[in-house]
Amino acid sequence: MIGKVRDGQKEVKCMNHDPENSKWGQYAPSGGCDETLFIDAKSTAGLCWRCTSRSVNNMRGTQYRDESE
Numbered sequence: 001m002i003g004k005v006r007d008g009q010k011e012v013k014c015m016n017h018d019p020e021n022s023k024w025g026q027y028a029p030s031g032g033c034d035e036t037l038f039i040d041a042k043s044t045a046g047l048c049w050r051c052t053s054r055s056v057n058n059m060r061g062t063q064y065r066d067e068s069e
């Protein structure tokens with residue numbers, strides 16, 4: 001998973017490249033996400049901005065229903 005390293009950052013594939021093992025897998029595009037991103041070299045995984053923005057949008061929609069009732 002580790003690609004280039006520069007300035008204390010490393011390039012990794014989006015966590016949602018493997019949706020089944022990602023806690024954010026529900027926000028992956030079908031077939032998994034092909035985005036890469038730079039994260040802190042100490043971090044192990046990251047979520048690309050596409051999946052992040054998808055998760056934010058979903059949070060505002062249907063995400064709350066389980067816990068309230």
Ligand SMILES: [Zn+2]
Pocket residue numbers: 014015016017033034035047048049050051052
């Ligand atoms: Zn992604």
